[in-house]
Amino acid sequence: MILTTNIPVTHTFKSAISEIDFNNLEFGKHMSDHMFVARYADGEWCDPKIVPFADITIAPTALALHYGQSVFEGMKAFKMDDGNISIFRVASHHERLQKSLNRMSMPAIPFSFFDDGLKALVNLDHAWVPEGEGKSLYIRPLIFASEGRFGVKISEEYLFIIMAGPVGSFYPKPLNVKVEDTYTRAAQGGTGATKCAGNYGGSFYPTQLARQQGFDQVLWTDGSDELNIEESGTMNVLFVIDNCIVTPPLSDTILGGITRDSLLQLANDLKIEVHERKVSAFELVAASENGKLTEAFGAGTAAITAPIATITVKEKKIMLPAYSSDSICKQLERRLTAIRTGNANDVFKWNTVLLK
Ligand SMILES: Cc1ncc(COP(=O)(O)O)c(C=O)c1O
Structure with a gap:
């Protein structure tokens, strides 16, 4: 090279x-x-x-x-x-x-x-x-x-x-996740928005408990009674509600993912509506019951996108519909991969290219 x-x-x-x-x-x-x-x-x-x-x-x-x-x-x-x-x-x-x-x-x-x-x-x-x-x-x-x-x-x-x-x-099949309602990952004014080692050490115990209960991952919340969703493991989370992408807004308790940011830019490009706003676990339950919650997925460098199969909120289990190649998460991931591999124009100037 x-x-x-x-x-x-x-x-x-x-x-x-x-x-x-x-x-x-x-x-x-x-x-x-x-x-x-x-x-x-x-x-x-x-x-x-x-x-x-x-x-x-x-x-x-x-x-x-x-x-x-x-x-x-x-x-x-x-x-x-x-x-x-x-x-x-x-x-x-x-x-x-x-x-x-x-x-x-x-x-x-x-x-x-x-x-x-x-x-x-x-x-x-x-x-x-x-x-x-x-x-x-x-x-x-x-x-x-x-x-x-x-x-x-x-x-x-x-x-x-x-x-x-x-x-x-990273994740071979859709995930079963649990909304964590006892432990939190980050506190306001803390280090949650940084990639410091302690954030990860502190998340292991609740994640280990969730795994023992049969879940793949936890969805962290802001610790309030509304159970506003924050992120998951080493991923940000995005939901598709009423054909729009809904994702928690960045704050000092959420790591600003580069994948999240990329997917949101690609969604804008594909004319998919994006709402960065608070989303509570109870809203997800209601949106699932009235058929409006059609996708939930993690977004991070390791997994790129990780579709979620079920979300357990206290004693309720939300079952997401099956994913297909038309799912919004798959469309976005394909676009992202195409840019990274040179199959699509790098319009956002994301690639640093090393010549062979
Ligand atoms: C806690 C946490 N949230 C979100 C993400 C996603 O960030 P990125 O898309 O930059 O990998 C990561 C991974 O880096 C993470 O560790």
Whole structure:
């Protein structure tokens, strides 16, 4: 692939690519051969480099482990039909990363530093971008506090690592979800709108309980008696009510998904009406009873869209109609995939293209 940067590269002496069954990719299991690493010290980001993917050494006192200064992103690169590679919405992911860093009192990362590292890694490991429906290279930028200290303080040292690995489709079949009415994921004024590690740790217990009850995921609410829906697992949620898309408006308790934003722009383009407004679990029950709720789906980088089969609201179970290729979620996903693979015009300028 053609790309020159000043980032020094240490090549792996033995690629692991021949060990991967690209027809059977478990999400998050396989890492590509290399990773980008940089560190923050003395008030600046320094020493960017690409090295073989490997374990790292940190102090047991690294502040991230104790006080949670750790944020990340989740993004994807796709093999295009002409053999080039597209990385999806780099600027939007960088913008959200800045927001997360800022909220967690961590140092900003200049766009070019982020963009150069990302492109250099994907370029070097381009053979790891899988071809085929639903497949992509998942990219995980991570920044965490690496200073070793006992005291509760803002770290003065950080590590920035970008790693990647090939993935296939996330959720094979429509989901059974439960509206969570005991626990919440985020509070007003908290960190819910950021991609900080603690948001995920805190969501595991309620999700584990839901799984024990036979559900795939929970739908988080705002914790009010109205049970206003917020999001689900690692996805935003969208509903089709009366042929319009209805989705909760972004707030400081919801992560602003790049997939959500993309699907809403595509819906506008397809002249599908979009309402960003509060939607309570009880409204969903009523809309289902009068036949107006025809689709419910998650939207996120990992799954793209994840249709929902049933939604349990307290003791009521909403059964969604079956999905077909005409379903709005499928139409939107096809459009999105077409843009990413170069089958449709990239009118929104979402793709960063690396030439083969
Ligand atoms: C909590 C949460 N909400 C929503 C999303 C969807 O965001 P995106 O579409 O940018 O992947 C994610 C995934 O990143 C997430 O972790």
